[in-house]
Amino acid sequence: MTLDQYRELADRLLVPFVDAAEALGLTPDGVSVIAFGFAGAAGAAFALAGGQGPLWLYLAASLFVFANGWLDLVDGALARELGTDSKGGDLLDHVLDRYADVLIIAGLAAGADAWALGLLAVTGVLLTSYLGTQIQAVGLGREYGGLLGRADRLALVGVVGVVAFVLPGELVAGVGAVELLLALFAVVGHLTALQRFWGAWSDLS
Numbered sequence: 001m002t003l004d005q006y007r008e009l010a011d012r013l014l015v016p017f018v019d020a021a022e023a024l025g026l027t028p029d030g031v032s033v034i035a036f037g038f039a040g041a042a043g044a045a046f047a048l049a050g051g052q053g054p055l056w057l058y059l060a061a062s063l064f065v066f067a068n069g070w071l072d073l074v075d076g077a078l079a080r081e082l083g084t085d086s087k088g089g090d091l092l093d094h095v096l097d098r099y100a101d102v103l104i105i106a107g108l109a110a111g112a113d114a115w116a117l118g119l120l121a122v123t124g125v126l127l128t129s130y131l132g133t134q135i136q137a138v139g140l141g142r143e144y145g146g147l148l149g150r151a152d153r154l155a156l157v158g159v160v161g162v163v164a165f166v167l168p169g170e171l172v173a174g175v176g177a178v179e180l181l182l183a184l185f186a187v188v189g190h191l192t193a194l195q196r197f198w199g200a201w202s203d204l205s
Contacts, residue, residue, distance in 0.1 A: 014077045021078050028079035032093050035071035038064045039100030043107030050111020055165050062161030069154035101125050108178050117182040124189020131196040140200055147192040
């Protein structure tokens with residue numbers, strides 16, 4: 001299960017957004033920072049919605065998450081269009097993505113008051129991303145595959161925000177949609193990291 005296999009389709013859909021960013025005079029780094037801002041807004045909205053805030057905040061959080069994910073594609077496409085892609089820009093993008101992941105998951109955990117699940121989820125997510133870049137560092141190329149890539153995670157977070165708005169409260173065995181998502185990230189995130197490690201280890205061997 002990975003949405004990264006549809007990158008070519010996404011690249012075609014990105015064209016008008018890249019053109020708009022270029023017309024506005026935005027730089028790829030600027031787009032990365034804006035994307036990070038949406039991640040922070042999503043985390044705050046999830047925390048407030050789960051903390052007895054208005055349920056419409058779940059919808060807002062979903063929109064912010066989708067905006068973060070889409071702009072995370074736009075910044076790279078814009079850099080390629082302008083011919084300004086660089087190691088520095090790639091570094092900034094990866095750092096902001098990891099902080100974005102932390103903010104979103106922390107918001108989910110805070111809203112659901114599920115800090116233990118949140119810790120397991122965020123470590124799974126961070127290790128998945130770490131393995132992707134570490135595999136690249138040993139010369140095997142950037143790894144996006146596995147059970148859950150970043151695109152998959154953001155899509156699931158966005159969908160769960162909508163579900164939490166439509167079906168607030170407990171869904172299965174006294175557990176709500178957000179807690180189920182955190183449990184999924186906790187289990188599948190670590191499995192994805194191990195899957196990436198094993199694949200790379202086999203290639204190196």
